[in-house]
Amino acid sequence: MDGGALTDTSLTDSYFSTSFIGVNGFGSPVETKYPLMQVSSEYSLHYRNPLTSPASSLFNDFGALNISQRRKTPNPTASEFIPKGGSTSRLSNVSQSNMSAFSQVFSHPSMGSPATAGLAPGMSLSAGSSPLHSPKITPHTSPAPRRRSHTPNPASYMVPSSASTSVNNPVSQTPSSGQVIQKETVGGTTYFYTDTTPAPLTGMVFPNYHIYPPTAPHVAYMQPKANAPSFFMADELRQELINRHLITMAQIDQADMPAVPTEVDSYHSLFPLEPLPPPNRIQKSSNFGYITSCYKAVNSKDDLPYCLRRIHGFRLVNTKCMVLVDMWKKIQHSNIVTLREVFTTKAFAEPSLVFAYDFHAGGETMMSRHFNDPNADAYFTKRKWGQHDGPLPRQHAGLLPESLIWAYIVQLSSALRTIHTAGLACRVMDPTKILITGKTRLRVNCVGVFDVLTFDNSQNNNPLALMAQYQQADLISLGKVVLALACNSLAGIQRENLQKAMELVTINYSSDLKNLILYLLTDQNRMRSVNDIMPMIGARFYTQLDAAQMRNDVIEEDLAKEVQNGRLFRLLAKLGTINERPEFQKDPTWSETGDRYLLKLFRDHLFHQVTEAGAPWIDLSHIISCLNKLDAGVPEKISLISRDEKSVLVVTYSDLKRCFENTFQELIAAANGQL
Numbered sequence: 001m002d003g004g005a006l007t008d009t010s011l012t013d014s015y016f017s018t019s020f021i022g023v024n025g026f027g028s029p030v031e032t033k034y035p036l037m038q039v040s041s042e043y044s045l046h047y048r049n050p051l052t053s054p055a056s057s058l059f060n061d062f063g064a065l066n067i068s069q070r071r072k073t074p075n076p077t078a079s080e081f082i083p084k085g086g087s088t089s090r091l092s093n094v095s096q097s098n099m100s101a102f103s104q105v106f107s108h109p110s111m112g113s114p115a116t117a118g119l120a121p122g123m124s125l126s127a128g129s130s131p132l133h134s135p136k137i138t139p140h141t142s143p144a145p146r147r148r149s150h151t152p153n154p155a156s157y158m159v160p161s162s163a164s165t166s167v168n169n170p171v172s173q174t175p176s177s178g179q180v181i182q183k184e185t186v187g188g189t190t191y192f193y194t195d196t197t198p199a200p201l202t203g204m205v206f207p208n209y210h211i212y213p214p215t216a217p218h219v220a221y222m223q224p225k226a227n228a229p230s231f232f233m234a235d236e237l238r239q240e241l242i243n244r245h246l247i248t249m250a251q252i253d254q255a256d257m258p259a260v261p262t263e264v265d266s267y268h269s270l271f272p273l274e275p276l277p278p279p280n281r282i283q284k285s286s287n288f289g290y291i292t293s294c295y296k297a298v299n300s301k302d303d304l305p306y307c308l309r310r311i312h313g314f315r316l317v318n319t320k321c322m323v324l325v326d327m328w329k330k331i332q333h334s335n336i337v338t339l340r341e342v343f344t345t346k347a348f349a350e351p352s353l354v355f356a357y358d359f360h361a362g363g364e365t366m367m368s369r370h371f372n373d374p375n376a377d378a379y380f381t382k383r384k385w386g387q388h389d390g391p392l393p394r395q396h397a398g399l400l401p402e403s404l405i406w407a408y409i410v411q412l413s414s415a416l417r418t419i420h421t422a423g424l425a426c427r428v429m430d431p432t433k434i435l436i437t438g439k440t441r442l443r444v445n446c447v448g449v450f451d452v453l454t455f456d457n458s459q460n461n462n463p464l465a466l467m468a469q470y471q472q473a474d475l476i477s478l479g480k481v482v483l484a485l486a487c488n489s490l491a492g493i494q495r496e497n498l499q500k501a502m503e504l505v506t507i508n509y510s511s512d513l514k515n516l517i518l519y520l521l522t523d524q525n526r527m528r529s530v531n532d533i534m535p536m537i538g539a540r541f542y543t544q545l546d547a548a549q550m551r552n553d554v555i556e557e558d559l560a561k562e563v564q565n566g567r568l569f570r571l572l573a574k575l576g577t578i579n580e581r582p583e584f585q586k587d588p589t590w591s592e593t594g595d596r597y598l599l600k601l602f603r604d605h606l607f608h609q610v611t612e613a614g615a616p617w618i619d620l621s622h623i624i625s626c627l628n629k630l631d632a633g634v635p636e637k638i639s640l641i642s643r644d645e646k647s648v649l650v651v652t653y654s655d656l657k658r659c660f661e662n663t664f665q666e667l668i669a670a671a672n673g674q675l
Helices: 143-147 235-249 319-329 366-370 402-421 449-453 467-487 495-508 511-521 530-537 540-578 594-607 620-632 653-671
Strands: 180-186 189-195 267-272 292-299 305-312 339-345 352-358 434-437 441-444 637-641 648-652
Touching: 267 305, 305 449, 319 339, 319 449, 352 449, 366 434, 402 441, 402 467, 402 511, 402 530, 402 540, 467 495, 467 511, 467 530, 495 511, 511 530, 530 540, 540 594, 540 620, 540 653, 594 620, 594 637, 594 648, 594 653, 620 653, 648 653
Parallel strands: none
Antiparallel strands: 180 189, 267 292, 292 305, 305 352, 339 352, 434 441, 637 648
16 A cells, blocks of 8 residues: 555544533543545545546545555545556466456455456555575465455455466366465465355346435434434434534633642643532531532543542541552443542642542533423422422423433432442432433542542551442432432432332332332342342343433434545545646646546536526535536546637546546645655
8 A cells, every 4th residue: 555655734623522510520442543544435436447547546645745544444436446457366267357347445244256367455565585595474465364364354355256266276166166275476485275256146237326324214213303314413313413512612711710720740731520608618518528629621641531520628648548549540330420630739839639530511410401490309308387388290291201210210320339349338329429421421529539538547458448338328329319310309319208208109109110219229138239139130230221322323323424424535635735736847728728627617516507597506525426427537528618619628527537536646746845
């Protein structure tokens, strides 16, 4: 693959990642960066005719535009796996005449197809060995070891025919049914291997253009019917992502908030996620017993945003509690905000202890989502003599639906199960410390804070001595959270209101939910486990799993639309670097002559259509259709009219594609100093 011309400066790909004011969390490990591969056709089914396709593929693609592509596995549909027409095949006895356009690019292993012109670039062998000396080991690029790899192999999509690859060698063995013996010579040594690709299936016809399939039926029937099909993701999902982007990129004016330091340890760009306490505040947090504040900050080591939970005025006198911190850092769970590090600092003008967590943009606490209605406690508040009680709350009319409560129970119990299995205790099962992102996604926040703040020096030898008691307290806290959700009021978990709250649960919800709450809140004669409530949840686990997978189907369907949009954007970006270029190689008329003039007229054909009355004719389908035909290089003819309407040029899309690729390669060569 011609990747040598790409410089490090050209391999930059900064996607816009962002979000909004939540309460805690964000962050994920740094993505593995993959080398730049073919960009223009990566997301498309790119079919080429061997007789009309240009000899050179767009291997460098977007190097000069500073756009790189990340890909975890080779893409057999990308044109970098198409053998160059001008290159000499290492399989000298392979014929190109019997090769179909489809099999040259996209042949699934289960389908099989006629022979290719040669090995794909990813399969080419190095010819560095001398013909006089046989290599002592099989080259690492030999087909045999490549075939044993579990990674998708581009060669497996280039299926040779038996006629063109028969081996007349006395050493070779007769292949079994459906298998073909291949040979390749490197440095004087001939290697034989068996092609186990299944025989081709007859009667298969695939389109020779880019495919825009309709919405999958299992997704189409989930959602209300739209008035028209859309090329873009759903508005709701787009708005949610934009909000997250806004929050992640939010910054403060340092002049307006001088109390916020510019840097704290290795973190910078601090942004308060909750109102800052006044400097002379005496009241402490009801949760931790200390004044706390929360910030979004960016780590200078990995440039990822994190949530910093600051404990004001705390001095860490015993570092042995870091054993527990290390245990928390190892826990990775979908319903837990991961703790990344704990450190002390004086950047806030006083000793402070800071907990760094993942930042989950757009998250809000369960307290703000479900318990911010001042009228919700009316059923439990005491009334004056002679005043009648209000109407009894009901589901969907003041109370939460039971399905939502069970969704929360499944996620919270799953988080507790992971924490308890690791030998730790949550200790923050509280509505103010449970984050909700999206509609029903929960994450337990601020884990590990109590383990540090309340570390007992007398337990130096065994910091886990009291974990069993804390785990029992976690179950009671879970029962209180569930009861509060069922009553839609925090007043219901007060001791004097428990009987009234349970009556409300009995009237509105199932006996399973009632029994689960009673089990969690009632003292038992034995040590309880979070696993004990699994039979009470029962088949509702399947309901939550089904809901999660259906949500995944919807998101994947929206992502499929962006696959094609990304391909078309790269195509338009490259076209924009060619059209109307003021000067190239000291030639001011470069973009107005030769192949560039055809591309200029094609740009007018794309975007500057008018009606018979002279009004602009704007049709997104026309633009997308023409770009797809250009990217595929179909033989369809198109009439390009000059701006003065004195000339009409009739060309095919394959001709335009050749002009497009050659011109862009010329720009790439000039950008790399090769001209």
